[in-house]
Amino acid sequence: MAEADALVDDLFRREAGKISAWLARLLGPSRLELIEDAVQDAFGAALARWPFGGVPEKPAAWLAIAARNKALDLLKREAKLGPLDESAAWRLGFADPEETGRLDDTLSLMFVACHPALERDEQIMLTLKTVCGFGVAEIARAYLSTAEAVTQRLVRAKRKIREIGLGFELPQGRELEERLPALIAAIYLLFNGGYTSGEGEALMTRELCAEAVRLATLLIEHPMTATGECHALAALLSFHHARAEARTSDEGGLILLAEQDRGRWDHALIARGFAHLKKAMSSTALTTLHLEAAIAAAHAAASSFAATNWRAIAHHYRALEELKPTPVVKLNAAIATARVEGPAHGLELLDALSGERKLARYALYHSARGALLAELGRSAEAADAFSKALDCPINDAERAFLTQKLNACR
Numbered sequence: 344m345a346e347a348d349a350l351v352d353d354l355f356r357r358e359a360g361k362i363s364a365w366l367a368r369l370l371g372p373s374r375l376e377l378i379e380d381a382v383q384d385a386f387g388a389a390l391a392r393w394p395f396g397g398v399p400e401k402p403a404a405w406l407a408i409a410a411r412n413k414a415l416d417l418l419k420r421e422a423k424l425g426p427l428d429e430s431a432a433w434r435l436g437f438a439d440p441e442e443t444g445r446l447d448d449t450l451s452l453m454f455v456a457c458h459p460a461l462e463r464d465e466q467i468m469l470t471l472k473t474v475c476g477f478g479v480a481e482i483a484r485a486y487l488s489t490a491e492a493v494t495q496r497l498v499r500a501k502r503k504i505r506e507i508g509l510g511f512e513l514p515q516g517r518e519l520e521e522r523l524p525a526l527i528a529a530i531y532l533l534f535n536g537g538y539t540s541g542e543g544e545a546l547m548t549r550e551l552c553a554e555a556v557r558l559a560t561l562l563i564e565h566p567m568t569a570t571g572e573c574h575a576l577a578a579l580l581s582f583h584h585a586r587a588e589a590r591t592s593d594e595g596g597l598i599l600l601a602e603q604d605r606g607r608w609d610h611a612l613i614a615r616g617f618a619h620l621k622k623a624m625s626s627t628a629l630t631t632l633h634l635e636a637a638i639a640a641a642h643a644a645a646s647s648f649a650a651t652n653w654r655a656i657a658h659h660y661r662a663l664e665e666l667k668p669t670p671v672v673k674l675n676a677a678i679a680t681a682r683v684e685g686p687a688h689g690l691e692l693l694d695a696l697s698g699e700r701k702l703a704r705y706a707l708y709h710s711a712r713g714a715l716l717a718e719l720g721r722s723a724e725a726a727d728a729f730s731k732a733l734d735c736p737i738n739d740a741e742r743a744f745l746t747q748k749l750n751a752c753r
Contacts, residue, residue, distance in 0.1 A: 350398060351389045358403050359386065359476030362410050364448035367473075369434045370414065372455045373505045375473060377417045385409035407440035446565055449474065451511050453558065456500075457526040460507055465500040466529040467536070472497055475554045485536060485551055513567060523568065527576055527632070530558045534580050549587055556580045563619065571626020574619045575633045581616030582639035585609040597744040601648040613643045634663040653682035670699040671707075678711050686715040706735035710745060717752060726752035 359382055366378045385406050399405040415435045418428060442448075456469040464486070471477040471485070483493045514522050537551025559577040562568045589603040620636050638659045645651040660676035673696055681689020693712050702708040713728035729749040733742065 350402065351386060351393065354389075354402055354406060355386050356476050358406055358443070360452070360474040361443045361449060362407050363473050363476075364452040365407065365438070365440075365443040365445070366410060366414055366435075367452050367455070367511050368445075368448050369438055370418075370431050372452075372509050372511050374431075375455075375501050375504065377414060377421075379473070381410045381414035381417060384413045403443065404440045407443045411435055411438055411440065446561065447513060449561060450565055450568060451513050453526055453561070454514060454522055455504060455509055455511065457522070457529045458504065458507070458509060459522060459525045460503055461500050463529065463532060465496055465503075466525065467533050468493060468496050469500045470529055470533065470558070471551075471554070474558070477554075481550075485548055513565075519567065523570070523573075526562070527572060530555050530562075531576060531580075531632075533558070534583070538583060552580075552584050552587065556584050563622075569622075571623045571628055572630045572632055574623035574626070575630060575636045578616045578619035578623055579632060579636040579639050581612050581619060582636065582643045585612040585616065585643065591740065595740055597740040599744075600642065603648075605647065608643075616640065616643060629666075631663060631667045634659050634666065638663075651682075653679060657683050670696060670701045671705070673699075674702065674705075674708055674711065681715055686718040690715045690719070704735050706732040706737045706741060706745070708732075709735065710748070713748060713752075717748075722752045 362382050362385070363375075363378055366381065367375065370378060388409050389402070389406060393399075393402075415432060418432055418435070421428075452474055453470065456473055457466045461469065468482055468486070471482050472479070477485075479490045479493050479497070482488075483490045486493065513519070534552055534555035537548040537553075537555065556577075559573065559580050562573040563577050585608050586600075586603065588609065589605070589607040590598055592598060616636075617640065620640055623633055623636060626633075638656050641652050641656050641659070657676070657679040660672070660679050663672055664676055674693070677689050677692035677696070680692055690712065693708070693715065696702055696708070709728050709732035713725045713732060716722075716725035716728055726749055729745055729752065732745050733749065737745070
C-alpha cells in the first residue's frame with residue numbers, strides 16, 4: 344500500500360504536467376480549471392484503487408486515460424448549462440494517451456502560464472500548478488502565503504487567460520521573441536525562489552530549483568526555443584544547482600562558498616553547465632544571463648576558493664553593470680572587487696551604495712559590509728553591520744549564520 348502511494352506521488356510530479364499539457368491541447372487553455380480537476384481526480388482514483396487492485400502495467404497511460412475520461416464527464420456536466428462542445432468531446436474521445444509526453448505540448452503550456460498579461464507571481468504560480476504538478480499547499484509554502492491567497496491568484500490568472508482568448512500553440516517569429524523573455528524570467532525567478540527561501544524557512548527549497556532546471560532544459564531541447572539566452576539560463580542554473588548538496592550542513596546550517604566541500608558538488612551537472620555555456624557563447628547577442636553564467640562558471644571551474652579567478656569575475660561584473668546597473672549587481676561587483684583590490688576598496692564601493700533604498704533591507708549588503716569591516720579589524724562597526732543584516736527579512740539558516748558572525752565581533 345505504501346509503495347503504491349509513493350509511486351502515485353512520484354508519477355504526479357513527473358506526469359501531471361504532461362497530462363495537463365495534453366488535455367490543454369485538446370480543450371484549449373480557457374479550460375485550465377476543468378483540466379486541473381480532471382487530472383486531480385485521475386490521481387485520486389489511482390490512490391484509491393492501486394493499493395488494492397495493483398498497479399497497472401502502464402501507470403502513466405492509465406492516468407492519462409482516467410484524466411481524459413474525467414474531462415469528458417466534466418464537459419458533459421457543463422452541457423447541462425449550455426450546448427455540449429461536440430468538437431472538444433470528439434477530440435477527447437479519439438485522443439491517444441501515448442501522446443502525453445510531447446515536448447511541444449509542454450512548451451505551449453509554459454507559454455500559456457507565462458503570458459506577459461499575467462503578473463510575475465501569477466506566471467510562476469500557474470507554471471508550478473499546471474506544468475510542474477505542485478499542489479496549492481506546496482506553492483503557498485514556497486511563497487510564505489496561504490492556500491486561499493494562492494488559489495485566488497490562480498483563479499485570477501486563469502480568468503485573464505480566458506479573457507484574452509489565448510490559443511494553445513507555440514508562438515512563432517516575432518511573437519516568440521516577445522514572449523520568450525517572460526518565460527525565461529519566470530523560470531529564473533522560480534529558481535531564485537527555491538535557492539534562497541523566504542523568512543523563517545530553511546535555506547533552500549530544492550524541489551523548486553530542480554523544477555527550474557528541468558524547465559530550462561525543456562527550452563533548449565526544442566529548436567524554436569534553443570536560443571543563446573536559453574542556453575545561458577540552463578548553464579547558470581546548472582552551475583548554481585550543482586552546489587546544492589554543499590550549501591548546507593547536516594543540521595541545515597548555511598555553508599558559505601569559501602567553506603564548501605567541492606567534492607560534494609554535482610560535477611556531472613557542472614559539465615552540463617559548461618556544455619550549455621559553450622552553445623550560449625555561439626550566439627551573437629550578449630545578454631545579462633550570458634554574463635551571470637560566465638561568473639558562475641568561474642566559480643565552478645575553481646578547484647578551491649583560493650584558486651578562484653576573481654579578476655575574471657570582477658571583469659564580468661563590470662560588463663554586467665553596463666547591461667544591468669541595479670543595486671544588487673553593483674553590490675556583487677563591489678564584493679568581487681574587494682577580492683581583487685582589497686577590503687578597503689571594496690568597502691568604499693559598498694559605502695557608495697548606502698543611499699540605495701533597495702539595499703536598506705537587503706541582508707547581503709549589510710553582511711558584506713560586516714565581513715569587510717571585520718577583515719579590516721573594525722569589530723564594533725562590523726557588529727553594527729551584522730546587527731542590521733539580522734533586522735532584514737532572512738531565513739532561519741541565514742539568521743543562525745549572521746548571529747554567529749555578530750557574536751564573533753564582540
